[in-house]
Amino acid sequence: MALAVSSRVPPVHGLGTPVALDGGTLVAHAMRQTRPDVVAAYPITPQTVITEAFSQFVANGEVHTEFVPVESEHAALSVCIGAAAAGARAQTATSGPGLALMWELLGVASGMRLPIVMHLCTRALSAPINILCDHSDAMAMRDTGWLLLFSENGQEAYDQAIIAVRLGEHPQVLLPVANVLDGFIVTHCVERALLLPDEVVSEFVGEYQPAYALLDLQRPVTVGGLDFQDFHMEHKRGQVEAMARAKGVLEGLFQEFAEISGRIYRLVEPYRLADAEVGVVVLGSTAGTVRYVVDRLRARGVRAGMLSIRSFRPFPALEVAAALAEVKAVGVLDRALAPGASAPPLFSDIASALAGVGLSKRLLGWVYGIGGREVLPQHIEGVFHTLADPSVPPGLVGWLGLREGR
Amino acid sequence: MGVESDVGRRWVEVRWHGRGGQGVVTASNLLAESALLDNLYFQSLPEFGAERSGAPVVAYTRIADTPIPFRFPVQEPHIVVVLDYTLWGHLPVVLGLRPGGLLLVNTPASPQVVVRSLGWPLATVATLDATAIAQATLGRPIPNVPILGGLLRLRPVVSLEAVQATLRQRLSARLGHQAMQANLQAFERGYQQVQSWEGR
Missing domain, CATH: 3.40.50.920 (Rossmann fold)
Known part of the structure; x- marks a missing residue:
């Protein structure tokens, strides 16, 4: 089979500094540039690239995030939920069985309308045990009320990691977002990509202004309340409507992102x-x-x-x-x-x-x-x-x- | 020479064989990172398994002057590099190697010895005692940098300056100045000492 690359393939285009990095490290850079207040994660292959690179950024003082090295993925998402409810910008990353251990909390995050960003490095679910890519983990969170954005390569995973922050935090959305990148195939593939300047990303994502924060003592709210047959259904309808609104919001964000990056994305x-x-x-x-x-x-x-x-x-x-x-x-x-x-x-x-x-x-x-x-x-x-x-x-x-x- | 001129395009695929701890993935990454400095497009993909010290490891590098659209494992490499001779006979290391390609093996033996064991002289066969060079320069039997020198001598898929700059940037930050200098020396010796036997 003679491989010949078509001239129709669009060049890696747009703005930014060319770098040679794997997809996981690119996502870690996006995390650094979007300046989360809290990141809680537990290492699991193939997501480990992200956690290792990001914790290094924290250790180097390149980002002032409270990095919480938790004892399990259940704890990782729990920490993110607590942080987000308090009004923080919270992110995590996981893969396959790690996501499975988070499952109870997936619906808590979306039901509490917390704009957490998760970088999901896809991995097969056990058994038989396997660390490699398939989408059985992503599909298992399909109906949990998270937004799911898939990426083709490291550049897209990086770009979407930036867009995801704005998407989840948008007042018309307020839902958690999973930025999905294929385990190993994207997370571990070193490719040419373009890194946007820190200040450009910083300006794009802005400061998170939570509408309702547990620690906003001037405006106390109930968080995680009991909700039976009287209002549970209405709150669930609110989630579904927010998901529907997210489509238009995402399209708008793609346009805004094109202005800072030169890269045009569509649904x-x-x-x-x-x-x-x-x-x-x-x-x-x-x-x-x-x-x-x-x-x-x-x-x-x-x-x-x-x-x-x-x-x-x-x-x-x-x-x-x-x-x-x-x-x-x-x-x-x-x-x-x-x-x-x-x-x-x-x-x-x-x-x-x-x-x-x-x-x-x-x-x-x-x-x-x-x-x-x-x-x-x-x-x-x-x-x-x-x-x-x-x-x-x-x-x-x-x-x-x-x-x-x- | 190693670079397929397909409608004037540069396109080269490399498959690396070795064992965990020999720097197989690092060698592939170093080559890819060097290609960035030459303003080329590239991929470095480890073959994914439960990596552990001593277990067989495979990595792939692609270098091109146009964007690379796909990410599947290299099927028909122009270049196969074997960092551990004990893999010979256990793995089909020459599988898919293109006629006229390059097989580069880390061994003290001459290329002719490898050619005889292959019985397959369709490629350029080259050998280098990269482990000895690594032992002498780095004090550790990690053959990846010297073998990269040998590869660049036989197939200039990226510029020497780009590899040297990559080694300087990457290794001085991670290992310090002295280790970086030792690696540059290992690269240089690999470049000089590689022996090749030209196939038909």
């Missing part, structure tokens, strides 16, 4: 979809491989395209349906399983987004990359080939790169 990122007959939908770092395959297929006359989902929660259903409206056959790649479900998570969302606007489309799905199984251009080419074959029935086709037989 969903279409690539050569306008006249595509076959399109693949994907989350996270695999978008790069799909984009590369799209270019190769286009060079051979195949009308291929891609849709990468950046904002997974809120899920921009209308934008997804609009982007896929003219595509004849759509392939959805899921890096997580939903045993016993009618379809894996991303497939289900795409299907309901299309159905929601009355679009009936040939929709095929694949599971890939579970537990770090590599996904190569030939796998993606196979997906496009199958999409173009009308004899293959729609639905879940299979698992990419699976060893067949027992």
Whole structure:
């Protein structure tokens, strides 16, 4: 296989100082530049890069954050919740089983409307024990009321780590945000990226002005109150409405961020979809491989395209349906399983987004990359080939790169 | 020479084999960081496992003059570097090595010995006793910096100045001036002492 990079791939563009850093360290820089009051984290592979780099910044006096090296992830998120309720800007980072241990607190953070930022370095959930990338952790927090932003590379993870602070703290949102980066593939990949000046980031995120702070003694509020059949449902509706408002807020922030960085982000990122007959939908770092395959297929006359989902929660259903409206056959790649479900998570969302606007489309799905199984251009080419074959029935086709037989 | 000229583009992929503690990932990172100083695009990706001292480790480096769109493991390297000869026979270290590529092995043996054991003279085969150089210069058997010198001699995928500047910047901050000087010396010796056997 001769690899040749298409000239269509956009250059790493925009403003900032070129650096050679892995995705985890880039995110740690974004944390330093957004100046959280409190960071509580427990080291877990592959997130450790972030915690190590950030705690070094604290030790060096490069950021004046109260860094709390807790005894577990349950404690990490608990500390963040306490800090955020007190009115602090709080952040954490975790992976796979660490996120699983946080689970009880995920709903507490969103239900208390605390704009905590979590950097989630995706990792398979045990068992069998595995430290490598898949999205089973992110998908397990799908319905906990957190905003979920996926990134393709270290630059995007860094940029989103900055945007996430503004997003969560926005008065129309007030929800926790997970900045999702693929474990190892992004966290440990040293790449060229652009680091914005400290003062530019500082000005962009501004000072956090909490609307309600536990330690604001002039305006006392109840925090974490008991809430039964009389008002629980209304408070939950408030969360859902905030999530819906987050879409527009995020779009506005992308515009503002473009002004300081020169990098333009969208809720969903279409690539050569306008006249595509076959399109693949994907989350996270695999978008790069799909984009590369799209270019190769286009060079051979195949009308291929891609849709990468950046904002997974809120899920921009209308934008997804609009982007896929003219595509004849759509392939959805899921890096997580939903045993016993009618379809894996991303497939289900795409299907309901299309159905929601009355679009009936040939929709095929694949599971890939579970537990770090590599996904190569030939796998993606196979997906496009199958999409173009009308004899293959729609639905879940299979698992990419699976060893067949027992 | 190691750099594929594909429609005038620079594109080189390297696979590194070694054991935990030999600086395999650091070597890959140093090469990538040097490429930044040459204003190139690059990736350094460790092969992900439960790393521990002595266990086999793989890392990949890509260097290009255009952005690199994907992040999957290198499949067909132009260059394979083996930092630990005891891996020989246990791992398919030459798997996917491109014809005309470079196989660089850390061993006191001559390239001809490696060629005979391969029975596969399609690549340039080179050897360097990087462990001995490291022992003599750094006082520790960490062969990554000398082997980087050997690699740069045979395939100038980045400039010598860029690697030397990267070593100075990175190592003086982390290890101090003396260790940085020793590493520069190790790099230099690797560059000078590498032996190669040109394949067909």
